[in-house]
Amino acid sequence: MDFSIDSEQKALRDAVRELAARRAPQHGEGDVPVGPAPHDPDTWSALAEVGALGLPFAEDAGGLGASAVEVSLVATELGHAGVQTAYADALVAGSVLAAASSDLLSSLVDGSALVVPALAEPGRGWSLASSSVHASGSGDSWTLTGSKGPVPYADAATHLVVPAAADGGLALFLVEAPSFADGIATFDGSAATQLVGPADGATALAAAVNLGIIAVCSEALGAMDAASTMTFDYLKTRKQFGVPLMTFQTLTQRAADMYVSLELARSTTLFAAMAIADDPGDSATASRAKVVVGQSGRHIGQEAIQLHGGIGMTAEYAVGHFTTRLTAIERTYGDTRQHLASLASSLSDHDQVDVLA
Amino acid sequence: MQHRLSPDDAAFQQKMREFFTSKVPQDLRDRWAAGGEPDPDDIRTAQRILNAEGLAVPHWPVEYGGSDWSMLQRHIYLQEMQAASVPPPLAFNANMVGPVIAAFGSTEQKDRFLPPTANLDIWWCQGFSEPDAGSDLASLRTTAVRDGDEWVVNGQKTWTTLGQHADWIFALVRTDPDAPKKQMGISFLLIEMSTPGVDIRPIQLIDGGHEVNEVFFDNVRVPADQLVGEVNKGWDYAKFLLGNERVGVAPVGSIKRKLAEAKEHAGSVQTDTGTLLDDPLLAARIAELEAQVMALELTVLRVAANSREGKPDPASSTLKLRGSQLQQDVLELIVDIAGPAGLAWGDDSWTGLAAPTYLNFRKASIYGGSNEVQRQVISSGILGLKG
Numbered sequence: 252m253d254f255s256i257d258s259e260q261k262a263l264r265d266a267v268r269e270l271a272a273r274r275a276p277q278h279g280e281g282d283v284p285v286g287p288a289p290h291d292p293d294t295w296s297a298l299a300e301v302g303a304l305g306l307p308f309a310e311d312a313g314g315l316g317a318s319a320v321e322v323s324l325v326a327t328e329l330g331h332a333g334v335q336t337a338y339a340d341a342l343v344a345g346s347v348l349a350a351a352s353s354d355l356l357s358s359l360v361d362g363s364a365l366v367v368p369a370l371a372e373p374g375r376g377w378s379l380a381s382s383s384v385h386a387s388g389s390g391d392s393w394t395l396t397g398s399k400g401p402v403p404y405a406d407a408a409t410h411l412v413v414p415a416a417a418d419g420g421l422a423l424f425l426v427e428a429p430s431f432a433d434g435i436a437t438f439d440g441s442a443a444t445q446l447v448g449p450a451d452g453a454t455a456l457a458a459a460v461n462l463g464i465i466a467v468c469s470e471a472l473g474a475m476d477a478a479s480t481m482t483f484d485y486l487k488t489r490k491q492f493g494v495p496l497m498t499f500q501t502l503t504q505r506a507a508d509m510y511v512s513l514e515l516a517r518s519t520t521l522f523a524a525m526a527i528a529d530d531p532g533d534s535a536t537a538s539r540a541k542v543v544v545g546q547s548g549r550h551i552g553q554e555a556i557q558l559h560g561g562i563g564m565t566a567e568y569a570v571g572h573f574t575t576r577l578t579a580i581e582r583t584y585g586d587t588r589q590h591l592a593s594l595a596s597s598l599s600d601h602d603q604v605d606v607l608a
Numbered sequence: 609m610q611h612r613l614s615p616d617d618a619a620f621q622q623k624m625r626e627f628f629t630s631k632v633p634q635d636l637r638d639r640w641a642a643g644g645e646p647d648p649d650d651i652r653t654a655q656r657i658l659n660a661e662g663l664a665v666p667h668w669p670v671e672y673g674g675s676d677w678s679m680l681q682r683h684i685y686l687q688e689m690q691a692a693s694v695p696p697p698l699a700f701n702a703n704m705v706g707p708v709i710a711a712f713g714s715t716e717q718k719d720r721f722l723p724p725t726a727n728l729d730i731w732w733c734q735g736f737s738e739p740d741a742g743s744d745l746a747s748l749r750t751t752a753v754r755d756g757d758e759w760v761v762n763g764q765k766t767w768t769t770l771g772q773h774a775d776w777i778f779a780l781v782r783t784d785p786d787a788p789k790k791q792m793g794i795s796f797l798l799i800e801m802s803t804p805g806v807d808i809r810p811i812q813l814i815d816g817g818h819e820v821n822e823v824f825f826d827n828v829r830v831p832a833d834q835l836v837g838e839v840n841k842g843w844d845y846a847k848f849l850l851g852n853e854r855v856g857v858a859p860v861g862s863i864k865r866k867l868a869e870a871k872e873h874a875g876s877v878q879t880d881t882g883t884l885l886d887d888p889l890l891a892a893r894i895a896e897l898e899a900q901v902m903a904l905e906l907t908v909l910r911v912a913a914n915s916r917e918g919k920p921d922p923a924s925s926t927l928k929l930r931g932s933q934l935q936q937d938v939l940e941l942i943v944d945i946a947g948p949a950g951l952a953w954g955d956d957s958w959t960g961l962a963a964p965t966y967l968n969f970r971k972a973s974i975y976g977g978s979n980e981v982q983r984q985v986i987s988s989g990i991l992g993l994k995g
Contacts, residue, residue: 252617252680253610254910260609320609483991497993500984506991507983511926518906519899525611539899594899595891598871603691603864604902606909607613607621607684 299362330473690861735779858931
């Protein structure tokens with residue numbers, strides 16, 4: 252058991268830290284956009300240049316042969332700087348392309364194609380087990396019917412990876428130049444290429460989403476770290492009643508609880524990255540990490556705003572943006588409820604959770 | 609980064625598991641696992657079995673029976689011990705007074721006290737808290753006045769855990785009432801419980817058990833060579849001891865064992881539609897606790913890796929805080945699983961013990977520095993928030 256990173260990993264982290272600092276949104280001036288950020292081609296090519304997009308994929312498939320641990324380091328830096336990108340989505344899509352030995356992976360890795368997964372469905376709770384989109388066809392000729400959405404970065408995506416119900420189970424398809432309305436992709440007998448057949452679709456999708464979970468948990472870790480640090484600094488400097496806020500014990504006690512949530516989320520995220528690097532199909536560990544990070548993010552985000560007071564509510568101040576992102580992340584790749592439900596249904600599989608096994 | 613155990617550590621884990629499950633008698637471990645009032649003979653027996661194998665006081669200096677283990681190995685040792693329901697070496701001996709004597713005691717004191725302390729031939733209790741000095745330990749008032757070759761002790765200690773079984777008490781006493789700061793002027797004194805003038809009275813707790821006591825000192829004469837280290841430096845030794853106390857303070861192995869038991873219990877309680885384990889609300893609570901306990905254990909491991917030379921990482925307050933919360937959450941879960949059966953107290957079945965155990969462990973967030981004190985340590989010591 253070793254949580255330390257080696258010099259190569261440090262170099263990667265430092266490069267992304269610098270990139271993220273340059274690409275970070277500037278708060279405090281003029282009208283500040285709120286909510287989900289649009290795709291930024293410059294940030295995307297910068298990420299491609301440092302090799303971030305190919306990290307977890309094998310070298311012979313056009314990747315860098317690193318792992319989920321390196322993905323985690325990159326995403327943490329992006330989250331810490333508040334840089335919103337399609338990073339996790341592209342890795343989920345890339346993982347499916349890699350499973351399918353698709354030539355498109357190299358275009359994803361060099362940043363020339365933006366491939367994202369279309370997983371959520373209008374009017375349905377999160378599920379990786381079934382899809383209301385149906386596939387029909389065979390061989391090289393497939394069509395999809397149904398709709399997916401909301402799909403993040405839909406307007407900028409060159410391709411979609413779409414899970415759809417096919418004969419024999421869930422299969423994974425590639426759709427080129429998808430058409431959207433309000434972030435919803437509607438397939439009306441649309442042409443698609445099968446990437447992974449129904450025999451392996453569910454397994455490939457689970458592994459892909461586990462990688463995405465590592466990426467978003469790590470991004471959340473960075474965001475929680477930044478929001479916490481801002482809050483602790485604010486308590487030291489902001490004066491009320493003629494004294495710094497940290498004079499009030501009710502505030503420092505709550506700050507201590509934020510720190511505890513942060514550190515537990517950190518341990519869990521790092522461990523989950525190592526576990527997924529080792530076994531991409533370890534969905535139980537991914538779910539536990541998603542639950543811990545989801546709950547920590549909710550706690551830290553809410554407290555960061557509360558301890559800042561009114562300033563935390565303003566668009567010109569960064570802390571609310573971190574909370575916005577944490578709120579989105581808790582609902583990405585399955586929310587806390589869904590992951591708990593999935594863990595709850597498999598309680599009898601084990602006596603205790605053994606992290607040293 | 610590496611999330612598997614190295615082959616050496618895996619072998620170490622296997623060795624510990626084998627030892628605890630095969631050398632410590634099953635009936636003793638069953639009694640400990642059931643909970644309720646501990647049997648002092650079981651505690652003695654277990655500690656002597658461990659000591660014979662060199663496993664009672666691994667964090668002492670090697671020359672006094674310690675082991676040169678990594679922090680990870682210490683975690684594995686504790687984890688396996690708790691998983692096998694082996695009573696841990698008495699904390700007052702192994703984690704508190706032993707390390708203080710080893711670090712600050714005279715050679716004579718080391719030779720006289722350390723071997724019987726390791727083997728539980730002396731049962732120690734802790735004389736720190738007083739009625740007006742709980743978390744604010746520095747306010748203690750019990751005095752020791754030098755008279756020739758002796759100290760004369762007067763005052764009262766309280767919350768003295770398992771003091772009714774103790775042979776000796778290690779006490780903080782005020783030796784200089786005029787010291788400029790209240791932390792100064794305190795000394796660390798070893799007192800035999802059978803000395804004339806020492807009186808111990810039980811405090812009954814809400815679980816019905818007799819776990820803690822008041823100890824009164826009325827002109828108790830203590831030989832001067834039973835003062836540890838220097839006069840008026842007792843506060844430093846107490847801080848050293850309390851730092852040690854927080855190492856391994858998150859009882860992860862016990863929490864995990866209790867949570868596994870909770871699942872077993874839930875599977876045994878019938879409902880209209882199956883068992884409680886099939887109840888979505890309860891199952892989600894268990895799943896959530898499993899995730900949170902995993903996060904705690906991983907943090908223990910991460911802190912362990914950062915601790916050097918046995919110096920506790922300040923983040924250990926995190927472990928005390930979260931460990932006590934989760935310990936309480938799991939015991940609360942078990943009372944909830946017991947449901948109506950938990951209304952009946954008094955037998956040693958899991959349902960009979962559920963409510964008293966839940967009530968007993970409300971102490972976990974109070975003792976060893978209350979959770980509010982731990983938050984204070986985190987906010988001022990780690991975050992730099994100083995009011």
